[in-house]
Amino acid sequence: MRLHRNLVFATIDALSDIFNEGKYADKVIANALKRDKRWGSRDRSFIAETTYDIVRWKRLYAEIAEVKEPFSRENLFRLFAVWATLRGIELPDWKQIEDTPTRRIKGKFDSLSQIRKFKESIPDWLDELGVRELGEETWTKEINALNNTAPVVVRTNSLKTSKENLKEEFLKENIETHSLKDYPEALELNERANVFRTKAFQDGFFEVQDASSQQVAHFLEVEPGMRVVDTCAGAGGKSLHLAALMENKGQIIALDIYGNKLKELKRRAKRAGAHNIETREIDTTKVIKKLYNSADRVLIDAPCSGLGVLSRNPDAKWKLQPEFIDRIKATQSEILDSYSKIVKSEGKMVYATCSVLPSENQEQVEKFLAREEGKNFRLIKDQKLLSSETGYDGFYMALLEKTS
Incomplete structure (x- = not known):
């Protein structure tokens, strides 16, 4: 070379x-x-x-x-x-x-x-934290996996096309893909390519979304006609997936504290043909209070350390600080206490992060259930996705139901 x-x-x-x-x-x-x-x-x-x-x-x-x-x-x-x-x-x-x-x-x-x-x-403090939270053997495997280059995975937009048709569209542009077992809408590229220049992207046939991230919307168990609130929607990757699973029927309210991200979500929703998404910026506490006890389903894709996505954001290793992780855990607790109130009786909620640390994941859920704010909830199931086991991003998701 x-x-x-x-x-x-x-x-x-x-x-x-x-x-x-x-x-x-x-x-x-x-x-x-x-x-x-x-x-x-x-x-x-x-x-x-x-x-x-x-x-x-x-x-x-x-x-x-x-x-x-x-x-x-x-x-x-x-x-x-x-x-x-x-x-x-x-x-x-x-x-x-x-x-x-x-x-x-x-x-x-x-x-x-x-x-x-x-x-x-990795920094010393991160190595010590990983060992403390995951144990020597699991942390060694996980940090090794997170140093691999992330594969390019797309989610087929079922509002506009099928996975088989999308595969054919990619082939017309000399992009080869393969399906992934257990990921119903996912296609992984055989070789890296700029998929954003394709006609299929312009037509809204897909979104780039990691395979692990694609599990979250399914975990929420949505159905057409429901009222769903995505509380930390960002630019809306999971809101768009929820819209497809709901076949554009019902209502998705996408919330975020950053208005510019919600503007991007609107652009993406238009391209995807997702018509049942309404965006609301959280500029005061009233935005949340107005939604109390109103949603069939609530997604809390919580802000986190992002340690599960180091393979696609390697510079995060050097930007992260121990103090930030302490602060973000406090934020996660506050968000759980506040946003869980949006769930109506017998409704369900998913708490998810793209972190592999138990202190941000199952321990947050356990503490929530032990607090006054979580007394009417029960844990139905949770899932821990480690990069070393799946080959994709590290993720955690917990499905909780409001009992009364």
């Missing part, structure tokens, strides 16, 4: 923004790919995948390269040299990476790979 200078320099610039400026990797990479219109799909893939790789393995590569943050431009090239060497890519004789000790890089990699926090490239 021959390295092209302009692609490498774009990667270095992106890394500088992510590591030194604290910018989000997905936004930085999206901007980097717009720099030169002459770049083809292979060039763009190189920038995106290389940047994500170096972000994912930052701690390991920095240890091998013997550099510390904030990274100078020279040190970013050192990280790049480590990445290239470990992939067997011959380094060009550029002054930025001359005299790279390739043999020493491989030797240090071998020795550091014996230590989990370096091998899996």
